Amino acid sequence: MNDQIPVKNVSPVKVHKPKKVDESKRYNSRSRIYVRAVKGPLESFRRFFGFFFIALFAAVPWIQYDGHQAVLLNIVDQRFTIFSLTLWPQDLTLLAYIFIVSAFALFFVTTFAGRVWCGFMCPQTTWTYIYTWFEEKCEGNRNKRIKLDERPMDVDKFLRKTAKHSAWIAVALLTSLTFVGYFTPVGSLFINFFTFDVGFWAGFSVIFFTVCTYANAGWMREIMCTHICPYARFQSAMFDKDTFTVSYDPNRGEQRGPRSRKLDHGELADKGLGDCIDCNLCVQVCPTGIDIRNGLQYECINCGACVDACNGVMEKMNYPKGLISFTSEHELAGGTTRILRPKLIGYFVVLLVMTGLLLADIVTRVPLEVDIIRDRNSLYRENNNGDIENVYTLKVLNKSQSTHTYTIKVEGFPEYEYIGEQVVTVAGGELYSLPISVATDPQNLSERVTEIYFHVSTTEADGSIVEVSEPSKFLYR
Template sequence: MKDITPVKIEKPTVEITKPSYSARSRIYVRSVKGMLETIRRVFGFVFLGIFAIAPWIQFRGQQAILFDLAEQRFNIFTLTLWPQDLTILAYIIIVSAFALFFVTTFAGRVWCGFMCPQTTWTWIYIWFEEKIEGTRNKRIKLDERKMDADKLTRKGLKHFAWVSVALLTALTFVGYFVPINELFIDFFTFNTTFWVAFWVIFFTACTYGNAGYMREIMCTHICPYARFQSAMFDKDTYTVSYDATRGEQRGPRSLKLSPDEVHKKGLGDCIDCNLCVQVCPTGIDIRNGLQYECINCGACVDACNGVMDKMGYEKGLIRFTSEHQLAGGVTKVMRPKLIGYAVVLVLMSALLVYDIVSRAPLDVDIIRDRNSLFRETNEGLIENVYTLKILNKSQLAQTYSVEVLGLTQPKFIGNSSVTVKGGGVYTLPISVAVNPNNLEEGTQRIYFKVTTSVDGDIVEVKERSTFIFTGV
């Protein structure tokens, strides 16, 4: 039977004198060095670099990545997505979601701790705080001081750095939606449009507020991921955990005492230095057990390992581990939930690739003339009028030939060959006339075939329509 014994959660003790509600106390994050901190910085720099550089890349004389909302098209190097390509966007969202589910089931909230933009920008802002205002203790003392020239200068420099980073972030982000080469020049010369300026200022304010002030509030109260991620956890999920069996009873001790002497005194390996709390960006005490506020950044792991090194103890008092390992068991990596997420992820990724590869580089839409079903020409032919919308989904100009199928000896009135610029839409009015002797009364199914050559390969699209003749 499944064990449904409630999990005991040890909550931090709260002083009786503390009011039931109080304003948010600021978290002063202490800097830390270690392997996980290095990995986190590498991830941060890589993804930050991609974010900053990507919109500046040019491809075939134009911005390689441009989400042009005004023209309703997304350019990603050779790929141009239109509203008709909604399935590709849906596949991308589904693949991203299941990738997140898979990683969370395996290693908890490592996305939050290592790659989330909120976390990355928060650490950037904390870095400026430390460089300008000093270490954690110096920042606390600085905030306790009355305002003087030194404090005003430091605070001013810090906020100037924050606003500068926020502005560069906003300009880069908006640069994914409007040509970035023109954006920077137009913005700083006050020649940009109202809406572009509005969104730059809006995202500047959001970045400044989120990374400068809200910080852990985004992770603990606003981000929905913090609320539903526990549904993907199980006893084999790797999370940042405190080994209470090894660490308790916690307490200070002399460096001269060996581990055996410490254990004889009834003490565990935890010296109760509280460094794990001081380095935590969400301000929790990991020793109180698994908490939804933990973003698995591993800062407490590096801090604790550093202390264990100084004390001469074995590392790993706080580490990435599973509930089964903490209980003395073995972690089952290959389990049904994880395998299920992996299978769906591979399947949806394959469908995404297939949809992109098999996607035709053109789209055709046919609109019949609504003023009349048909008309008789001076030559006695029966004529139907159509409007063809030819969408060139590629980024290079293409020449298309048009022909009609399904009629006997049709007379094509209009251009049978047109050239459409890259990413352009061409409206082609045409008429199709047929000898009434070759027609049956009623509605006949016909096809318009549009053909072009892309990189030496023949590409054609057949679009169905109708030819109407009710007798004369």
């Protein structure tokens, strides 16, 4: 108890007051990123990939199949037509399977090769590239665009800016019309829109998505990737040390610094230099404006533009390529990449299982839906013949795209009287409501509630029989 607590003299901490903020600059917009054009095998592949999916996106709504639009997602009528397949709200499991398969495909690809979806297939990236291409054609290369923006407004600058924004709006409008064409007949949409005869919701949708495309690809660009898109935030959960990502090799590149092209590659170590000449081309070509030499960053979309730019510089300097490359953390540390690993195999197995369930659901799907609704005004009634009668509404949904004739039967009684149509014809994709009554002798009813079945069947063109049995209740007393 007599031990004293040692006391240490501590010099007082000096508190630094924050500097006053210039209120006029508080809401300044971001520093604009001027992306430099780059050429190389990865860029060529990315362009081909982007153009392929753009062409597919633009062509699909115009494809005709069996006299109708091949792909039409009609939200108003709650009917999705995909070639010979027609989906209804009752087919929600198919939509769930499609989303699950897409999610695990994304997880699998990301675990293996990083954010290649963002760099090579994402619509935001592709449309941003298109907008950047128009920007270069109207305003010039990166340096010219910087000087043009620093210059006061004149006739030349006004004309260049007008041409650029006109091209952007035209691309946004065509994109929006094509997109809305997936949800309404595309042929009449184009005609009605340009003749000002389009409906309110279709017209509103076209204008809304035009503004969104123009704002996203023209103005927001990398903000969508770095601040809005959630995928950039949870990507790290799928990465491991064997994931292929765009990476800079610091062991080979450092120390950075400029040097003469005449300097032999073998003499770099003597001068304390690495392979990186600090040209900053990898930063200038990056669509999100990051420096890949600072390590893996969530803003990186794995587009490979910096890889092509750096390889071009290495080729001019007669250095080996691959200072920046698609590689793994294990390879950067001098090890080898394990392609087959538990997480990747797990994603692949789940992807195969869910794809199999999706295909099985499509193959075993019955193109007929039957729903039975009992009359709620009366439980039962006794007709003039002394029989007990129940009233129903039978709804027959033809989920195919061709007209079918259906035969209706009732099972559950040894004898019964069917009052109503027993043979109905329903057009493809139509819902037919049929009021019917079923009557039977009270002696056939041993219980207050008897389970009966409405059996609906039809014969396909190939001779196969499609049939559905739907249970219902027959009430008495």
